[in-house]
Amino acid sequence: MNGQLHQLPLGLKPHKVQPSQRRKPNDKPRLQRKNSPLWYAVCLPQLEAGRVSSELNQTQPSTQEKLQQLAERFCTVSSKVCIEPPHCLVFETRSTLKYFGGIEKIRSQVDKIIRTQLESWQLPIEYYQAAAPTPSASLLLAQAGYNLVIHQQGNLRSALGEVSVQTLPIDSKKQRRQLHNSGIRTLRDVWRLPKAAMSQRFGTGFTAQLERCLGTIAQPKQGYESKPRFCSDIDFDFAVENTTLLQHAIQELIDRLSLFLQRRELAANHLCFELIHAQEPAKIIDIELRQASRSAQHFLLLSNTRLESLLLCAPVQTLRIKVERFSPFVAQKGSLDLLEKQDQDNIDQAPIAPLLEQLQAKLGKQSVKGISYHREHAPEHASGHHSYGSICSSATQTYNPPHNPRPCWLLPAPLKLDTYQGKLFYRSSLMLISGPERIETRWWSSMQIERDYYVAHNRAGMRLWIFHERQGSRNWYLHGVFS
Amino acid sequence: MPLASPKNTVNIYSIMTKPSTNKGAQEALQSLLNTPHLLWRGKDAVHALNKQLQAQLPSIPSGYDSLDACLPWRGWPNNAIVEIIHQHWGCGELQLVLPLMRQLSQAKRWILWISPPCLPYAPGLVRAGIDPAQIIVVHDKPPLAQLDTLWSAEKALQSDSSALVLLWPSRLHAKHLRRLQLAASKGNTLGIVFHQHHIRHSPSVLQIRTETKEDTLELCVLKARGCYHTPSLQIRLEHP
Numbered sequence: 001m002n003g004q005l006h007q008l009p010l011g012l013k014p015h016k017v018q019p020s021q022r023r024k025p026n027d028k029p030r031l032q033r034k035n036s037p038l039w040y041a042v043c044l045p046q047l048e049a050g051r052v053s054s055e056l057n058q059t060q061p062s063t064q065e066k067l068q069q070l071a072e073r074f075c076t077v078s079s080k081v082c083i084e085p086p087h088c089l090v091f092e093t094r095s096t097l098k099y100f101g102g103i104e105k106i107r108s109q110v111d112k113i114i115r116t117q118l119e120s121w122q123l124p125i126e127y128y129q130a131a132a133p134t135p136s137a138s139l140l141l142a143q144a145g146y147n148l149v150i151h152q153q154g155n156l157r158s159a160l161g162e163v164s165v166q167t168l169p170i171d172s173k174k175q176r177r178q179l180h181n182s183g184i185r186t187l188r189d190v191w192r193l194p195k196a197a198m199s200q201r202f203g204t205g206f207t208a209q210l211e212r213c214l215g216t217i218a219q220p221k222q223g224y225e226s227k228p229r230f231c232s233d234i235d236f237d238f239a240v241e242n243t244t245l246l247q248h249a250i251q252e253l254i255d256r257l258s259l260f261l262q263r264r265e266l267a268a269n270h271l272c273f274e275l276i277h278a279q280e281p282a283k284i285i286d287i288e289l290r291q292a293s294r295s296a297q298h299f300l301l302l303s304n305t306r307l308e309s310l311l312l313c314a315p316v317q318t319l320r321i322k323v324e325r326f327s328p329f330v331a332q333k334g335s336l337d338l339l340e341k342q343d344q345d346n347i348d349q350a351p352i353a354p355l356l357e358q359l360q361a362k363l364g365k366q367s368v369k370g371i372s373y374h375r376e377h378a379p380e381h382a383s384g385h386h387s388y389g390s391i392c393s394s395a396t397q398t399y400n401p402p403h404n405p406r407p408c409w410l411l412p413a414p415l416k417l418d419t420y421q422g423k424l425f426y427r428s429s430l431m432l433i434s435g436p437e438r439i440e441t442r443w444w445s446s447m448q449i450e451r452d453y454y455v456a457h458n459r460a461g462m463r464l465w466i467f468h469e470r471q472g473s474r475n476w477y478l479h480g481v482f483s
Numbered sequence: 484m485p486l487a488s489p490k491n492t493v494n495i496y497s498i499m500t501k502p503s504t505n506k507g508a509q510e511a512l513q514s515l516l517n518t519p520h521l522l523w524r525g526k527d528a529v530h531a532l533n534k535q536l537q538a539q540l541p542s543i544p545s546g547y548d549s550l551d552a553c554l555p556w557r558g559w560p561n562n563a564i565v566e567i568i569h570q571h572w573g574c575g576e577l578q579l580v581l582p583l584m585r586q587l588s589q590a591k592r593w594i595l596w597i598s599p600p601c602l603p604y605a606p607g608l609v610r611a612g613i614d615p616a617q618i619i620v621v622h623d624k625p626p627l628a629q630l631d632t633l634w635s636a637e638k639a640l641q642s643d644s645s646a647l648v649l650l651w652p653s654r655l656h657a658k659h660l661r662r663l664q665l666a667a668s669k670g671n672t673l674g675i676v677f678h679q680h681h682i683r684h685s686p687s688v689l690q691i692r693t694e695t696k697e698d699t700l701e702l703c704v705l706k707a708r709g710c711y712h713t714p715s716l717q718i719r720l721e722h723p
Contacts, residue, residue: 352644352645362631363627364623367621368621369621369622370616372615382606383603383606384605385620399614402610406606408603410602411601412601461575483575
């Protein structure tokens with residue numbers, strides 16, 4: 001790259017071809033030209049140069065992140081964008097050429113994207129671009145600073161002839177020196193030499209690289225696939241102190257989110273709001289969704305419910321929404337009543353998840369519980385209370401009901417019973433009805449259980465599940481209440 | 484006593500004072516006669532219309548034939564608030580609802596328990612034939628604040644997804660019940676409120692007082708909308 005090339009206008013100049021090869025305006029497009037691919041390469045040398053300063057400046061994204069951001073922007077121009085470290089991007093344009101109406105239109109789009117991005121990063125606006133039938137050739141041309149467009153594969157050889165050998169991505173210094181010492185300065189010098197001798201002297205890797213540039217060896221490219229991530233924020237003109245104003249901002253953010261989700265056919269698994277204060281650390285509100293959703297109405301309901309119970313510790317300067325976990329959107333299965341009458345019962349029962357999420361958003365995660373039954377001998381472990389993540393498992397379980405009486409209520413911890421005039425006492429004196437049922441288990445752990453369970457009733461008519469310890473202090477305890 | 488709405492009252496008045504062959508008035512009268520729950524027409528008419536009325540009211544069988552027989556809906560009302568007034572929790576009042584829960588859980592409908600006095604125990608529920616996977620408990624330690632409990636109940640009743648909401652409020656006023664009643668009719672959900680105090684002028688559709696005597700549960704229907712006597716009955720408790 002010489003200094004002059006840096007000053008070149010950004011317009012692409014078509015590579016001059018031989019008069020015999022030049023097409024006349026009325027020529028029918030040749031099959032070869034129509035089918036030959038076209039790769040557009042963009043080289044931004046300042047990204048690498050700016051690395052040191054960007055590391056010092058924490059607010060600036062890293063080079064890789066910048067390239068990814070650019071790649072994401074280029075996804076609007078091409079369906080296949082590849083990142084070429086350290087500072088290049090290449091994307092396929094043949095398929096979108098007709099849609100945009102020519103390479104010049106695409107160039108103006110690319111210009112606009114790069115300019116806005118570089119301006120937002122406060123970097124000098126300086127870049128090279130080239131388009132060629134192979135990705136390697138277009139990269140090489142862009143890196144060498146040629147703003148060229150080459151449509152036909154046959155023209156590659158002559159177009160690349162000018163390019164210095166030193167622009168080739170050769171890692172070893174020795175090979176570079178070897179090339180220089182052999183008097184090989186540009187690629188034209190390489191073309192003149194026999195291929196077999198070149199591969200013998202400089203290795204097959206070197207010649208394969210050139211072959212890939214010329215398109216004689218296919219070079220498959222893996223397109224950049226952006227990980228979906230949504231982050232959007234609203235800076236308030238003045239610090240917001242009450243939640244009603246925040247609700248308007250949240251509505252705006254959720255609108256943006258649902259648009260994003262619609263475009264990508266995604267559904268969000270969670271919502272994360274950040275309330276950024278001037279001095280206090282940011283308050284993070286994470287709302288988990290049991291079922292991935294993209295309904296703005298549902299998001300709004302959940303976040304407003306959560307906001308209602310929120311106390312702002314300081315005025316909010318910025319409100320940000322972040323969503324990082326997504327799953328593919330699946331449309332809800334609906335069926336016409338006319339066709340599936342037998343499924344009527346299933347249709348009119350709406351899913352419970354939105355209600356549970358709303359309850360959780362207000363009351364906290366621990367407040368909404370499902371109940372599960374375990375085949376466990378120890379009474380305390382036979383019933384589990386899981387928080388809502390595992391509720392709604394559609395699998396139908398079959399239960400083997402226990403043979404012995406079990407109460408519908410179990411106290412959180414056994415309650416020690418008093419004796420009054422030699423009789424057990426809970427609100428009034430107790431009478432044993434049935435029992436004992438001996439339960440001995442957990443001898444392998446410190447929580448050994450050795451109990452005799454009885455059913456008793458008191459004068460108020462309560463049926464109680466009580467037990468007598470067979471070890472230790474041999475006390476009587478109340479453990480459950482029958483319905 | 485159900486009252487005629489003001490609009491209909493005007494119609495009757497106009498018909499009675501000016502008997503005419505006015506077709507519009509005749510139609511209005513006929514339409515009024517066809518809405519038996521708005522117009523009280525004396526004993527005979529009530530008996531005649533009872534069957535027709537019962538067919539219209541949506542209900543769920545309670546599982547106790549004697550209780551079904553003395554309720555105007557022939558079961559629990561489908562979209563209303565039922566108050567069960569008992570002396571102390573755990574005295575058999577839950578047994579009134581067990582057959583209903585069994586039926587709903589087997590149909591894979593959701594049942595919400597809001598701030599129960601204690602956590603439900605899965606083996607006991609399974610023994611009673613209830614699928615515990617269909618039960619969702621809303622409670623917290625320390626107990627939910629009164630407003631949170633009522634808020635949760637209102638949301639649960641409004642939702643189409645839940646079939647039955649059991650509620651154990653700590654304190655309750657008629658205005659709370661009125662809101663819950665509205666929510667229940669909106670969400671087409673049955674709400675059963677367990678509490679210990681009789682609320683005067685309660686807007687609920689059905690009020691039952693329970694009293695446990697040895698092996699039986701004595702029920703006294705204090706109020707049932709559309710029913711002008713207050714029957715008492717006894718239900719034998721299923722005991723282990």
